[in-house]
Structures are given as structure tokens and as C-alpha cells.
Amino acid sequence: MKHLSILVLLVLSGMAYAGVEYREFANPEQQAAYENLTSELRCLVCQNQTIADSNAELAADLRRQVYEMLQQGKSKQDIAQFMTERYGDFVLYNPPFKLKTGLLWIGPVVFLLIGLVAVFLFARRKKAAANLHSHAEHGNDDAEKLAKIRSLLEEGDQS
Amino acid sequence: MFKYILPLLIFIVLAVFLALGLNLHPNEIPSPLIDKPAPTFSAPKLQAPTEKLSPTDLKGKVWLFNVWASWCASCRSEHPVLNQLAQQKAAIIVGLNYKDEPEAALGWLAQLGNPYDVSIMDQDGRIGIDWGVYGVPETFVVDKQGVIRYKHTGPVTPEDVQQVFLPLIAKLQAEN
Numbered sequence A: 001m002k003h004l005s006i007l008v009l010l011v012l013s014g015m016a017y018a019g020v021e022y023r024e025f026a027n028p029e030q031q032a033a034y035e036n037l038t039s040e041l042r043c044l045v046c047q048n049q050t051i052a053d054s055n056a057e058l059a060a061d062l063r064r065q066v067y068e069m070l071q072q073g074k075s076k077q078d079i080a081q082f083m084t085e086r087y088g089d090f091v092l093y094n095p096p097f098k099l100k101t102g103l104l105w106i107g108p109v110v111f112l113l114i115g116l117v118a119v120f121l122f123a124r125r126k127k128a129a130a131n132l133h134s135h136a137e138h139g140n141d142d143a144e145k146l147a148k149i150r151s152l153l154e155e156g157d158q159s
Numbered sequence B: 001m002f003k004y005i006l007p008l009l010i011f012i013v014l015a016v017f018l019a020l021g022l023n024l025h026p027n028e029i030p031s032p033l034i035d036k037p038a039p040t041f042s043a044p045k046l047q048a049p050t051e052k053l054s055p056t057d058l059k060g061k062v063w064l065f066n067v068w069a070s071w072c073a074s075c076r077s078e079h080p081v082l083n084q085l086a087q088q089k090a091a092i093i094v095g096l097n098y099k100d101e102p103e104a105a106l107g108w109l110a111q112l113g114n115p116y117d118v119s120i121m122d123q124d125g126r127i128g129i130d131w132g133v134y135g136v137p138e139t140f141v142v143d144k145q146g147v148i149r150y151k152h153t154g155p156v157t158p159e160d161v162q163q164v165f166l167p168l169i170a171k172l173q174a175e176n
Helices: A002-016 A028-038 A057-071 A076-087 A099-158 B002-023 B073-088 B102-112 B126-130 B158-174
Strands: B063-068 B092-098 B118-122 B138-142 B148-153
Touching: A028 A057, A028 A076, A057 A076, A057 B126, B063 B073, B073 B092, B073 B102, B073 B158, B092 B126, B102 B118, B118 B126, B138 B158, B148 B158
Parallel strands: B063 B092, B092 B118
Antiparallel strands: B063 B138, B138 B148
16 A cells, blocks of 8 residues: 555656646757757746746746747747747846846956955955064064173173 | 944945845836837637727727736736726726636626726737736736837736826827
8 A cells, every 4th residue: 555655656746847748849959949948938927937947827838839939940049039029038048148138247247356356455455464463573572682682791791 | 444434335235235126026027018019919809709809900099908817816906996997988998818718707897897898818828928928917008009108017006097007098198
């Protein structure tokens, strides 16, 4: 009984996988294009999932749209353009580089540079401070030693 | 001195970013269809499935295109607002009954009132895709030339009607 229920659960677990419709493709290239496109288009309802990952109805409709357009012989560019004309650049997980998306692309590099500059400046200040400190210490030591030597020499002279 | 100002500066920058973030509406995706011709369709009317409606039939008129469904909870809260708007007869209201069962949709209109001059059916969601619909309800404003001039995502509130829709409709009605 236990084995049977485990078996049933295992069989059912396959069905829980989102976004699987049975699709037939004319050739492997078309299938690759389909898989590639559905994992590059955003599901606009769930926003952080691709239409391949999502169970939402809109995602299923968009998968159907991609499939039908591929069957009609449309290229990947055609389909990406079809989607952006309707949903905007946001529908693409890899948005094109333009004025509007510039901050999105350049932002991380800018933040990295700010971070590197900050670390560099901080490290240099630390080092300068440490150098200054050790110099000061050495200076004091030397002065003390000189004073001691002098006093010893003077003592020696007296004897 | 710098040692004390730096944390303050970091705090201010963070606070500004967080405040901006709180006021963003990431669910509202700007539509690329604004100022573009309304996507065309020829769809059966909900109340008369043998008759069809297409945007060309509405040329020369200002119309609202409201996407709704009987399964949509926020449409229910929006419905009284649309009923009120319809009474003012400021513009034609066309309903897109999106991915719905006709019986359920007709029942909904019978129960809650019908603000639409006409509703069309989009049972498989294809018109929705053409209009970039991703969340119901959505409302488009189309001018006399058949150009989309405004899109509202989510339920329309009485404030939206007063502050956005009525002024915009008045402006568009004055255009040729």
C-alpha cells in the first residue's frame, strides 16, 4: 500500500510541472527556438517568471502565440518584436540597450566602480594613517634612546 | 568632520531610494500602444453572437474599451463606477469580455447592471494579446481617429473618473 501511494505520488509529481503542453515541432531547430523564446519572455502577471515557468493563463496564451507564430514560419526576431509592440521592452528578459533602458544596463557597472573607488580611497587613507603612526612611534623611540645614550655617556664622563 | 557626514549622506541616499521604491507601481507596465492606432479585431457581440464589431465601426467617436470578466474580482469593485460613468454618456463604452463564459458574463450583467453600449467576446484571449492586456480590468481610451490615447490598469476609481477620464474624454470630444 505504501509503495503504491509513493508510486502514485511520483506519477502525479510530473503533472505539477508548470507550463507543459504537448507540442509537435517540424524540426529540432523550431523546438529549440520555442524553448529559447519561452524562457526569454516575461510572464506579465507574475513578472519574475518566464512564460515557460509560469502557470498563469496569460503565460499559456503567450506560449500558444509563440508556438503558432513559429508554425507560421516566423523568426525569433519577428516574435520578439510582436511581443514588444504589445507589451513593451519589459516583456523581454534581455531588453535592448537604448536610452530608456540605459540605466538598467549601466547601473550595475556604475555601482561597481563607485564601490571600487570607495574601497581604494579607504585603503589608501588607512595605509597613510598607519604609516604616519609608525613613523611617530619610531621617532619617539629614537629620541628616547638618544636621551638615554647621552645620559649614559655623561655618567661615564663623570667617573 | 567627514567621518560624521559620510554615514548621514549614506542614510539620506538610502532613504531617498527607499522612498522612491515605495511609491513605484511595478505592476503597472507602461503600454507601448499609447498614441498608436487601436489594434483591429472583428469579434462577436456578447448579446448577439451572430453580429460582429470592429474598431472601424467606431470611427469618429470617442470610446472606452474596458476589459472585464465575470471571474475577475476587481471588476466587481469597478462595476458601479462604470455604471455611473455610463449614465453620464460622456463616451461610448465598449466591453471586452475576456476569457469568459458567455452565460456567466450575461448573468453578471443582468445582476449588476450593464454599463456597456456593447460588449464583445474574446474567449481565447487573442484580442487581449493584441491589446497588450495582462491584468483585468484594464481600460483604454480611443479617440475619434481610432488612436489609443490612454490606458488604465486595474479598477477605475471614482477619483480616476473625475480627475483623468472625464477631462480626457472632454478634450478628445473637442478634437476633430
